[in-house]
C-alpha cells in the first residue's frame with residue numbers, strides 16, 4: 001500500500017513462551033488491544049519496522065502531491081481548481097501528521113527527508129505514473145485515494161498510539177478526496193464522446209497500478225506475519241485488494257466504463273469478483289526506480305528541499321536574532 | 331543537502347468549537363513561536379477544528395516516565411471511597 005514493501009526484521013513470529021519476560025509482556029499488551037505509546041519499552045524490531053512503515057507512508061503522501069499538483073494550474077474551472085488545491089494541501093498535511101508520528105520513535109524529520117532524497121526510503125509505486133489528462137485527476141481520487149482508504153481505515157486500530165491517531169485524522173479527510181475524484185469521473189463519463197474516452201483511458205491506465213498499491217501477495221510472508229502479530233499491519237495484501245475490487249467494479253459499471261480486465265467476472269460461489277493479477281514484474285521494476293516518473297519525482301523533491309534552504313536558514317537566523325535581543329515572539 | 335540545524339519541534343494544542351479545553355493534536359517544526367502558530371493553523375485547522383491554538387516547544391515539556399506509573403497512579407486504586415458509588419443510599423432518599 002502506501003507502505004508496500006516493508007520487510008520486518010526477524011524470522012517469523014516467536015511464540016510467547018520463547019520470548020523474554022519484557023517482550024512477552026509487550027506482546028500480551030498488544031494482544032489485549034492496548035496501545036503502545038512513545039516512551040513505553042518496545043522491541044527493536046517493532047521500532048525499526050514502524051519507522052520504515054510510517055516513514056514510507058509519509059513520503060507517499062508528500063510525493064503523492066506531485067501527480068495532482070501537475071493539474072492545479074490547468075483545472076477546467078475555478079471551482080475544480082480550488083477543490084484540487086485543497087485536496088493536495090490535505091496530502092501535505094497527511095505527510096506532516098505521519099512524520100510527527102514517526103518522530104516519536106526517535107528518528108528526526110530531516111533524517112527521514114534525507115533518506116527519501118537519497119533513495120534509501122521508498123514511497124508508493126503509484127506515484128511514479130504520469131497524470132496525462134484532466135480525467136486522471138478523477139481516476140486518482142476515485143481509485144488511488146479509494147485504495148488508500150481501504151488500507152488506512154483498519155490502521156486506525158493499529159497498536160502504536162501516535163500512528164493510530166494520525167490515521168484517525170487522515171481518514172476523516174480522505175472521503176472528500178475519493179468523492180471529488182468520483183465526481184470528476186461522473187462529469188467526464190456523462191460528457192461528450194471525447195470526455196468519455198478520456199475517462200475510459202484514465203481507468204485503463206490506473207486500474208492495474210491501483211491494484212499494485214496493495215503490494216504483492218503476502219500469504220506466505222514471514223515479514224507480514226510478524227507485522228500482523230504486532231498489529232502494525234491489520235489485513236493481508238490480498239484481502240485488501242479483493243475488497244477494493246469488489247467495491248470498485250460496481251462503481252465503474254455505474255459510470256458506464258469498462259474495467260480493463262477481460263478475466264474479471266463475478267464468482268457466485270465465493271461471492272466476490274475473480275480478477276487478473278497485475279504485472280508484478282512491472283511493479284518490481286517501478287519500485288526499484290525504473291517507473292515512468294521516478295527520476296522526475298525525486299528530482300522535484302530534491303529541488304524543493306534545496307530551494308527551501310534559504311527560507312529555513314533565514315527563519316532560524318531571525319529566531320536566533322530575536323532571542324538574543326530578548327524579544328519574545330508574540 | 332544543507333546541513334543546517336533542524337527547525338525545533340513544537341507540540342500543538344487546539345481548543346475545539348464546543349467550549350472544551352485545549353487538547354494535544356500533534357506536533358510540527360518551526361523556527362519560532364510565531365511561525366509555529368501559523369504552521370499549526372495550516373496543518374491542524376483546515377476544517378474549523380478549533381477556535382484557539384497553543385504551541386509549546388517540545389523541549390519545554392516535562393513528562394512522567396512510563397516506569398513511574400506504579401508510584402504515581404496506583405495509590406488511587408485503593409481509595410475507592412473517593413467515588414460516589416462506594417456509598418449505598420436508600421431508594422427512599424431519591425437522587426443524591
Ligand SMILES: [Fe+2]
Nearest residue numbers: 061090091094
Ligand atoms: Fe492522504
Ligand SMILES: [Fe+2]
Nearest residue numbers: 091145174177
Ligand atoms: Fe487522499
